[in-house]
Amino acid sequence: MAAGRGEFFRSVLEGLHRQPIQPAPGRPPPVRGRGKPGPGGGQAGGRGKKRRPKAARSPVSGDGYRLPSEILIKILSYLDASSLFCIGHVSKLFYQLANDDVMWHKMYMSEFGREMWKPKSVDDKAMKEEVEDRSAGHWKKMYFRTVAGQELNKWRRELREISPYTGLPRQTEWVLRNLNVTWELTVCNSWGQESTLEPSRAYFFESSVIIRWSGGIFISYHHISNIQLHGVRKETPNTPKVRKPDWRSLILKLDMKTQPSRFISKDRLIKLMHLSPGVMIGIWRGQSNVAFIMVSLHFHKLVEKSLLGSPVCPYPEPVDRPLADNLDPEFGLHGYTLHFVLHNTGTEIMSGHFRKLFCRTVQIQHGLVELRVIDRTNLSQHRSLSGNVKLPWKSQMLEGSVENCCIMTLTLLDEFQKPFWCVSSAICITKARRQLSFDYGGEHFLMEYRDADGKVRMKLVWLTEEKQFFLISLTVYISVTKVNKHFSTEY
Numbered sequence: 128m129a130a131g132r133g134e135f136f137r138s139v140l141e142g143l144h145r146q147p148i149q150p151a152p153g154r155p156p157p158v159r160g161r162g163k164p165g166p167g168g169g170q171a172g173g174r175g176k177k178r179r180p181k182a183a184r185s186p187v188s189g190d191g192y193r194l195p196s197e198i199l200i201k202i203l204s205y206l207d208a209s210s211l212f213c214i215g216h217v218s219k220l221f222y223q224l225a226n227d228d229v230m231w232h233k234m235y236m237s238e239f240g241r242e243m244w245k246p247k248s249v250d251d252k253a254m255k256e257e258v259e260d261r262s263a264g265h266w267k268k269m270y271f272r273t274v275a276g277q278e279l280n281k282w283r284r285e286l287r288e289i290s291p292y293t294g295l296p297r298q299t300e301w302v303l304r305n306l307n308v309t310w311e312l313t314v315c316n317s318w319g320q321e322s323t324l325e326p327s328r329a330y331f332f333e334s335s336v337i338i339r340w341s342g343g344i345f346i347s348y349h350h351i352s353n354i355q356l357h358g359v360r361k362e363t364p365n366t367p368k369v370r371k372p373d374w375r376s377l378i379l380k381l382d383m384k385t386q387p388s389r390f391i392s393k394d395r396l397i398k399l400m401h402l403s404p405g406v407m408i409g410i411w412r413g414q415s416n417v418a419f420i421m422v423s424l425h426f427h428k429l430v431e432k433s434l435l436g437s438p439v440c441p442y443p444e445p446v447d448r449p450l451a452d453n454l455d456p457e458f459g460l461h462g463y464t465l466h467f468v469l470h471n472t473g474t475e476i477m478s479g480h481f482r483k484l485f486c487r488t489v490q491i492q493h494g495l496v497e498l499r500v501i502d503r504t505n506l507s508q509h510r511s512l513s514g515n516v517k518l519p520w521k522s523q524m525l526e527g528s529v530e531n532c533c534i535m536t537l538t539l540l541d542e543f544q545k546p547f548w549c550v551s552s553a554i555c556i557t558k559a560r561r562q563l564s565f566d567y568g569g570e571h572f573l574m575e576y577r578d579a580d581g582k583v584r585m586k587l588v589w590l591t592e593e594k595q596f597f598l599i600s601l602t603v604y605i606s607v608t609k610v611n612k613h614f615s616t617e618y
Contacts, residue, residue: 462542
């Protein structure tokens with residue numbers, strides 16, 4: 128239908144051009160030549176003024192040229208929904224015709240009304256009365272709402288299978304790739320000029336994805352006003368449907384004035400700045416130009432955030448609070464499960480799955496619930512970090528790696544195995560001011576992360592002979608406010 132649509136309309140227009148105009152009853156036929164016709168049929172004396180040639184009239188508008196609305200509606204009824212929607216933007220006439228409720232009702236019933244019961248006595252007149260009972264544009268809205276709902280249910284079915292290891296849908300990466308979802312970065316400078324950047328590379332992991340932009344960033348770091356991240360669903364190039372504008376869903380918007388960045392590490396070419404949550408900006412050393420931008424996104428509700436938000440408003444995550452348990456005096460303080468990963472853009476440095484985490488009421492201090500994941504005094508829980516802790520980067524023809532820096536992806540599940548706190552962000556190693564454990568020799572280090580919902584604190588020891596870090600303590604702290612809001616408690 129889409130392939131022969133242009134030739135079909137072209138043949139209709141050519142036929143209309145060839146067809147002579149029939150004069151209206153009682154009107155004399157037009158006379159060629161100059162001047163006005165005289166009484167004998169000649170021209171009224173003298174040479175007439177030379178007139179500018181008139182522009183050709185549209186074959187569907189103007190006196191004597193317009194086709195009846197019934198014929199135009201019949202022609203438009205052969206179009207599919209996408210073409211009918213697009214042709215409604217051509218003119219006011221086509222807008223009125225393309226929004227005909229009877230036509231949209233027939234299209235809706237032909238595609239979605241197969242399983243709906245319909246009496247045999249229903250004819251076109253009864254159907255027209257049914258349509259007129261509805262408000263204008265009802266069936267057009269119903270059609271697109273049903274199409275969107277079917278597609279929404281299709282990929283939501285793919286996300287129903289939950290991994291018991293991560294507590295997240297197994298097919299998140301597959302759905303994102305199958306829907307051709309990508310992420311665009313919009314950088315606005317101090318003068319209001321915007322630059323939209325396409326990603327250079329995406330690195331998928333079990334519970335997160337890292338997106339890198341490294342080409343075409345010609346802006347000074349100090350001139351950046353704000354950064355916006357949009358999820359974009361691209362239309363596949365070989366689709367037979369009419370090309371539609373790519374839908375943009377706002378995921379993240381950072382104002383550099385209200386959310387300043389902090390320095391975390393550097394190498395011989397760049398220094399790395401971090402903006403919460405999960406935005407890393409590499410700046411060339413000795414100058415202020417941006418070398419690359421990386422964003423780490425957690426998989427929790429990432430498909431919904433990338434598709435169901437608007438260009439100016441993020442997707443509002445629905446609140447699903449568990450029922451309060453008045454019989455349990457420590458409801459909301461036990462039964463937690465943690466899936467914890469340290470990784471960079473290429474390798475996994477450390478991964479762990481920890482169950483039955485809890486906190487006693489007396490352990491709540493400074494408005495934080497303390498969950499001890501790896502206890503410093505329990506040597507059997509300590510574990511080594513495989514490989515060096517570093518974050519590789521690439522900018523066009525140059526590449527390197529920032530030492531003592533990586534990505535932390537944390538998924539904390541509540542006692543109902545639902546995601547409670549999800550983080551994917553850069554984290555760096557700093558040297559401890561004092562010795563953290565007398566069971567190990569060597570230098571001692573800390574890794575810390577903090578946001579409004581909680582914080583993470585890790586203690587490490589550098590084993591000189593093995594040339595690797597050893598994790599001797601991991602503690603997760605959750606805000607009491609977050610716990611009370613989620614479980615309807617009052618700790």
